[in-house]
Amino acid sequence: MSRLAQPKTSPVIKRDGRMGGGAGGPDGELHNDIRRMNLDQTQSTNADLVATEICPVCKSSRYLNASLRFLVNPECYHKMCESCVDRIFSHGPAPCPIPKCGRTLRKHRFREQTFEDLRVEREVDIRKRVAAVFNKREEDFENLRDYNDHLNDVEDITFNLIEGIDVEETEKRFEAYKQANSREIEENAQMAAHEKQSFTQQQKVERHQAKQRREAARREEEEERREAEENRKDVLKRLASGADADTVAKEGQRVQLRKRMDRQAAAERQRQLQAAEDARNNGSSNFVIKGLKAKTKAEPEEPIDPFGGLRFVDSYYSLQDDYVWEGIQEAKKDVRQTAGGYDVMDYARRSLVAAFSGLGVFVADEVTQRDQVGQDAEAVGTARADIGVKDIGMVDAA
Amino acid sequence: MATSPALDVPAEPPLKRRKVSPEPPDITTQVADLAEQLDAQERKKYVKGAKLGSGQYADVFSAHLVSDPTKLVAIKKIKVGPEVKEFGISYDSLREIKFLQELDHPNIIKLHAVFSTKNQNLNLVLEHLPQGDLLKLIQDVGGVQYTSADIKSWMLMLLRATHFCHKNNILHRDIKPNNLLIAADGSIKLADFGLARSMADPFQPMTYNTITIWYRPPELFFQAQHYGGQVDVWSCGCVFAELVAREVMFRAWPETEINMVKMICEKVGTPTEENWPGVSKLRGYVTPTEFVPLRPRDQWLASFRTIGEQGVDLLVKMLTLDPRQRLSAEGVLRHEFWTSEPRPSRLKDLPRRGGGVETMGEDLTQRGAELPRQNGRADKVARKIDFGAMK
């Protein structure tokens, strides 16, 4: 049966968009489950506690090395310390050193553990993977019933994957859905990304505005206090100079009131100006309505990308730390070259890019296609010209 | 259509005369070979206009497409001078053509085509950049004001262009404000690839006598024959400083190499084995008479406060003595300066030159079915692409 539980254990959870799984069960039940899981752990012996502090591969402990960091690989979820990862996997893929595992692991897939319990980590990874593909929303369905049915199916798949039931079969279903809905998946993913961006932007704006309000309030308070003080002094002075107490008091109050109103009017004008300025800059309204359904309208101010949207990607190779070839080694040793700023690794990179530049370019096909397009464009051009000529001949009635 | 073939004379102003380069009506060229046909086709696409400038090696003309008179180009006609006898077509022209043909980037001047005219003149059809260059903006202290956001915007474009060159394994080797031309939409275009070259292989020596002296990095003064993209980054750093201070940073007088080295020592610090391991092995390394320690950060901040702490941090890292410790172009683009406050100015908000050029722009950009002209500002009307949020 499907599990509607959603693990929300350690405070390190990263909130990213919506995770597939939708309507969760009552929190209390969920909480108990989690507590039970944690309890299982804490009921473990001292030995286990120590075990979490020692790298299973090199046996170095946190007691001796305070900055020891553990990494885990989603291939087999075995964890080991950072230096072991460096040592073992820097030169390329290698088998997992945990005895009886031996699966081939890659360095770039290692990452830090987010949850204490590795089982939870694994489950969360699986859920993330599933959610990335099954990202349909409530609006995409005719009615609530259909939506919940869909969620049920998704949870079935997830459960199977987590518990290791019929994995091959389930994977096939997974792939099938992915292939069939690739376009929608992409669209939904983009929408989610947009929303996230505008959400963080909104938060920023909100925070900024809140800060401004706070400061404005504080300033006002200061002003008021100062004015009150001034006024009081003024009143005292007048009283001292023998004016009528009542009138002076009333005057004083009126003056204070007027000053306050003036100040508030000025502040209001400032706010309006600022809002106008903000509006010009941010294109967003002065109000930030919470909970409003985010529209997919692109924000006019995107974060600055220093690379201007251009990304160079190495798809056939990755630069290694060093190359044994003597050409490289000799160049590295030559002080005249290195002191001048010549970096031989730039040359290595250049050579490797050159080695594969065009490997996947099928000249005959692409050239033929290009010529074809050229011809078509010409044909279209002449066709339009024809039409144009005909139009001239047309006579306007009226 | 053809004017007298004997007069291949550039059109004199006023520029309304329609001029098409004629073909000599010879029998052999009636069935011209393919190369000539293609060349002639290219030549016929353009109508040459007024001469915009004249120099020792080339003349520059305004021109437009025959098919669309609103599409302007600049035609650089390379003069066939006496040195041709000794070398043939000059290295500079060859380099410019070779590299510009391969580079396509919004912040690098575009070479649309090359064709030849009678008398075997090379004509380069370049992008039309009517707003002059960055140097004029910097120098017009009275007339033009700009903010740190503007500086950030220009520097970002410059660095993108530099980075792109380096990714294509090309060293520009002549970055300076007068080679940064301003386009109609306000963007910067890196031009003049006459000194550029392809990055060298190991053990392949290059010349150290390159880059305009004020913008030349210390390793070249020390005659390093093996260097990389960092030489361009130093030049960019000089431009950065110049934009802030509105005067050349390393302006030694008289302009000798010794004086330049002295000035670098004074303003940045003396290069030593300690701050630049290996420097003493460079052939041209001169031991300075008095040792100046590396200039401390607060002094940099004092001089370049406008760009803020992040800006100064970046500037210092671009003007680092040891080229290995100096940032690469990619490293510069990864610095926090670009994503910190203030945002780089949008293109349309960048300052332009004085009104005279704009008026000319307006004249030359006659278009049918125009948007209604508000307050006659050409940049609001004639612009075609708004780069808006610096994509």
Place this chain on the structure above:
Amino acid sequence: MTQTLTEDDIYRTSTQFRLWSFSPESLAALRKQTHDLAITRARQYAVDADIRDGKKDVDCLRRDEELRLVQRYCEQIRTTSDHFKWPVHVKATAVQYLRRFYLSNSVHTYPPKEIYKTVLFLACKTEATHMTLSEYARRISTDPDVILAPEYKIMQALRFTLDVRQPYRGLKGVLMEMLNMANGMVGEVEGVDTKGARELQQDMLTLEHPGTQATTPWKAPGSRKIDGKTLVERINAAYSAARTLLDGPALLTDVHFLYTPSQILLAALHLADEPLASLYLMTKLPLKSDARPKILATIAACADIIGNFSTKQILSKAERADLETRLERCRDPSTKDLVKTHAAAKRGSESDEEVKVQKRKAAREKHQKEGDDLFGPNLGGGRG
């Protein structure tokens, strides 16, 4: 708006891909067009009236003869470049310039004998190898004017694109990676699940020996499995053999028009030591991708062309002389004296300048004279 550029995308931006890459059909078509155009001209300027009238046919070179003549001079460029001890880039660029030149020009209009020296000189300039014209001219015993005369025409034929992408650096990159692999170091590629580094190293050591067709000079020892040192020798030998193929046969065939430098260098490597090349390539291409079989097939086709080349195909001295004699009889007379045309063109521009200067001077003087006149300049038309 992100634009991603892979290694392939970078190649697609080059002028080599945009202007100088062809399918076999389009290459043949272009050459035919050039050839036919030349024949038409030859008929027009033929001395023999019968030919002009179409009664007799002109005795021009056939297309295949043209190709072989060009190839012969590509070989000549190679020898001359080696004579100057110039780096391989200059040689390769010059050869490509020559080949490209003859796609849009015929040998009948510009015989290669008069072109190849200039092409080589141009290449040495664009590939940052400096030699003055006078020294170059002296060392190949040719008049400097003769060398300069066609330069402009060559630029035009090259459509003013001067960059030639070459396979030599790429081959070095492959060498670097293979040597690392032999040392148990592998760079991971996104999307390709290779075996572990140690395993690959083992695979390399126990690799099948190259076949008898392989061009590598490496002599395999008795046992199949070899030690580390021998493996390094094997790799270096394969590199060497591939490099030789790239220097010679690859330049003397059409592969640069039909394939990319990456494909060419891998083809050369395949010819040198097939098992080694295959093992290496396997670590680069994901097994399930569609492109994989296509890439392998492309490399194989390219290898075929290079492999089928033999130096025997190059024209002998006698054959060349014979073709050139026939060529002389029907070559285009208007291009016979390039030096004169070149000088005239230059003089033309100079004389234009002079004419202009003189006119201005005359106008100035006239104005001055008129100004000196007591009653001011003439109001009406010209003065007598």
